[in-house]
Amino acid sequence: MSRRMLVIGAVATLAIAGGWWLAARVSSRRTSAGQAPPTTPAGTTVAGDARKITATLYFVSEDGMALVGVQREVPFGETVLEQARQIVTAQLAVAPGPLVSAIPSETTLRALYLTERGDAFVDLSADARTRHTGGALDELFTVYAIVNALTTNLPAVKRVQILIEGKEVDTLAGHVDLRHPLQKNLKWVKTEKGDT
Amino acid sequence: MFALDDLAKLFELTVREDSLAGGLTVTARTQSIVLTPGQSLASVGGRLISLPAPPTRDGRSWFVPVDFVPRALAPALGTPLELRKPSRLILVGGVRVPRVAGSVENLGALVRLTLDVAPQTPHAIAQDGNRIIVKFEAETLDATLPALSAPDLIQNIRVGDGASVVLDLGPRFGSFRTSDLPGDRGSGRIVIDVITQTTAAPPAGTSPAAPPSTSPPPLLDLAPSGGIRTIVVDAGHGGMEDGAHGPGGTLEKTVTLSVAQRLKSALEARLGVRVILTRDGDATVDLDERAALANNNKADLFVSLHANASVRASAAGAEVFYLSLEEYGDQAQRVAKGETEALPVFGGGTRDIEVILWEMAQARYIEESAALAKEVEAGLRERVLMSPRAIQQAPFRVLVGANMPAVLVEMGFITNAEQERQLVSEPFQSSIVQSLVDSIIRYRDKLASPRPAGPAAAPARPGGGVRP
Numbered sequence: 001m002s003r004r005m006l007v008i009g010a011v012a013t014l015a016i017a018g019g020w021w022l023a024a025r026v027s028s029r030r031t032s033a034g035q036a037p038p039t040t041p042a043g044t045t046v047a048g049d050a051r052k053i054t055a056t057l058y059f060v061s062e063d064g065m066a067l068v069g070v071q072r073e074v075p076f077g078e079t080v081l082e083q084a085r086q087i088v089t090a091q092l093a094v095a096p097g098p099l100v101s102a103i104p105s106e107t108t109l110r111a112l113y114l115t116e117r118g119d120a121f122v123d124l125s126a127d128a129r130t131r132h133t134g135g136a137l138d139e140l141f142t143v144y145a146i147v148n149a150l151t152t153n154l155p156a157v158k159r160v161q162i163l164i165e166g167k168e169v170d171t172l173a174g175h176v177d178l179r180h181p182l183q184k185n186l187k188w189v190k191t192e193k194g195d196t
Numbered sequence: 197m198f199a200l201d202d203l204a205k206l207f208e209l210t211v212r213e214d215s216l217a218g219g220l221t222v223t224a225r226t227q228s229i230v231l232t233p234g235q236s237l238a239s240v241g242g243r244l245i246s247l248p249a250p251p252t253r254d255g256r257s258w259f260v261p262v263d264f265v266p267r268a269l270a271p272a273l274g275t276p277l278e279l280r281k282p283s284r285l286i287l288v289g290g291v292r293v294p295r296v297a298g299s300v301e302n303l304g305a306l307v308r309l310t311l312d313v314a315p316q317t318p319h320a321i322a323q324d325g326n327r328i329i330v331k332f333e334a335e336t337l338d339a340t341l342p343a344l345s346a347p348d349l350i351q352n353i354r355v356g357d358g359a360s361v362v363l364d365l366g367p368r369f370g371s372f373r374t375s376d377l378p379g380d381r382g383s384g385r386i387v388i389d390v391i392t393q394t395t396a397a398p399p400a401g402t403s404p405a406a407p408p409s410t411s412p413p414p415l416l417d418l419a420p421s422g423g424i425r426t427i428v429v430d431a432g433h434g435g436m437e438d439g440a441h442g443p444g445g446t447l448e449k450t451v452t453l454s455v456a457q458r459l460k461s462a463l464e465a466r467l468g469v470r471v472i473l474t475r476d477g478d479a480t481v482d483l484d485e486r487a488a489l490a491n492n493n494k495a496d497l498f499v500s501l502h503a504n505a506s507v508r509a510s511a512a513g514a515e516v517f518y519l520s521l522e523e524y525g526d527q528a529q530r531v532a533k534g535e536t537e538a539l540p541v542f543g544g545g546t547r548d549i550e551v552i553l554w555e556m557a558q559a560r561y562i563e564e565s566a567a568l569a570k571e572v573e574a575g576l577r578e579r580v581l582m583s584p585r586a587i588q589q590a591p592f593r594v595l596v597g598a599n600m601p602a603v604l605v606e607m608g609f610i611t612n613a614e615q616e617r618q619l620v621s622e623p624f625q626s627s628i629v630q631s632l633v634d635s636i637i638r639y640r641d642k643l644a645s646p647r648p649a650g651p652a653a654a655p656a657r658p659g660g661g662v663r664p
Contacts, residue, residue, distance in 0.1 A: 133611060134433075135611065138506055177592065179593075
């Protein structure tokens with residue numbers, strides 16, 4: 001009984017810590033709102049109350065040879081878990097041109113879980129496999145767009161494992177080993193001029 | 197994996213499940229084999245034998261790794277059992293079924309057929325009308341014979357009656373000559389040169405097996421194999437898995453198979469090595485099975501062939517991958533650095549053992565794989581367009597379980613219309629094959645020459661014992 005209380009306590013602490021961190025991000029975003037947003041694509045800047053955070057999302061470069069990190073506004077989530085869902089949902093959305101999404105079209109987020117160890121389980125719809133181009137490089141980009149989007153923006157998320165239709169999978173398209181949670185890996189990301 | 201029920205029917209075994217101890221007892225004649233779920237071991241009459249994987253259960257059926265047959269069942273039955281994975285044969289007792297692997301080389305005025313026979317088997321070669329017959333002293337043959345591209349000289353190569361290989365000759369046949377060479381590990385090699393009429397070779401169609409009176413054309417590259425005897429070539433995807441699609445409808449699985457078959461012929465002809473394909477048709481093959489095939493055949497190299505795809509139609513160029521370990525945690529990286537643990541062994545004493553999950557076997561070969569990838573990248577660069585990401589490390593599923601140096605080659609982007617045309621073309625496929633053969637020769641030669649420093653090139657491997 002007391003152990004359970006302890007676990008609940010730990011989860012609550014984590015949630016509070018995460019919420020505080022996000023609040024800090026949001027307020028810092030608001031203080032810098034007077035300046036022009038760095039490389040936010042046109043049309044996405046939302047003025048007023050709708051609370052947003054700025055997150056780095058990853059899309060495929062124009063030459064198809066790398067991911068590119070782009071600052072995007074993402075709806076604010078009250079908890080780390082909720083924020084993680086918002087980030088992945090934004091990552092699955094249409095990419096800002098001329099970049100393209102690394103994740104096959106029509107892929108949806110079915111569920112997202114977070115463990116105390118900081119492992120996020122991202123459950124995607126079958127489209128992530130069935131609509132994939134099948135290329136090894138594209139597969140790396142699909143996987144690491146999601147892994148990096150979560151681990152870069154949410155320090156509470158240490159590793160990410162992708163599930164398909166609720167199940168663990170070997171690979172998405174026959175190459176990248178998805179049997180274990182993966183850590184952030186920025187070697188597939190190109191640093192763009194003027195973008196940090 | 198084999199279903200235990202099937203083996204039980206075939207070899208008249210009784211299988212009892214001990215629900216209390218959680219074990220499985222297989223009784224073969226008087227001997228019993230005890231298997232424990234979750235353990236890659238079998239106890240045969242009290243003696244422990246390692247298996248590549250533990251027994252697994254699917255519904256009501258139990259499955260055991262294929263090596264259960266030669267390693268555990270054969271000693272229990274007291275009968276030699278030989279497993280031929282590529283040809284899906286289990287040989288019971290002392291039947292003589294030599295493996296015959298053929299390859300053909302077109303050398304202009306002659307066509308050279310090379311038959312690698314394992315084990316070496318007595319044979320006679322004779323001409324009978326418009327056929328040359330190689331008759332083996334055996335019950336039957338386990339033959340893989342090549343396709344031909346010189347129909348006017350040899351129309352067909354096939355398995356004939358009894359245990360024989362038959363060459364159906366074409367109209368331009370003049371003469372032939374043969375030579376026997378010893379092969380590796382008790383195998384034999386028969387070389388048959390079929391010569392056209394127009395050459396200044398011995399008189400046409402009369403004396404069979406004429407001695408080589410003229411100086412032969414360039415011989416096989418029989419340089420010392422430098423530790424490379426068996427190479428597994430993996431044709432990516434296949435069967436239900438098409439892999440990537442080109443804009444013109446080309447499927448990756450078709451391209452990879454075609455190049456794999458060409459590469460097999462070229463490697464056999466030029467290096468005199470045994471080459472095993474993970475698939476020789478449009479078959480669905482599990483990623484685990486591909487590495488397991490290489491491991492079970494004690495292959496010295498593993499080369500996986502793929503065609504790339506991109507959401508960007510303009511992406512182009514070849515890429516070479518080898519495994520990255522960072523995704524697999526500290527244990528894999530410790531093994532890569534050669535750290536071992538001393539463990540007690542059966543029969544007393546201790547032995548330094550690299551403790552690693554079988555599924556991460558590749559961790560021990562990262563340096564060699566990097567060296568191989570470097571040669572392959574350099575070789576490809578001489579002949580085909582390279583991507584800006586020419587050599588990379590990635591956590592690829594097919595590589596991680598390979599217990600030998602292993603690389604994955606993306607030959608080009610099938611989603612690029614121009615590259616799609618190239619990938620199906622003969623010249624491009626030949627360029628890829630030539631590059632890979634050259635690279636492997638260079639890698640072999642570097643292995644053979646003493647290295648300035650660093651760990652031994654070929655550490656001992658686990659799971660050995662029975663010759664495949």
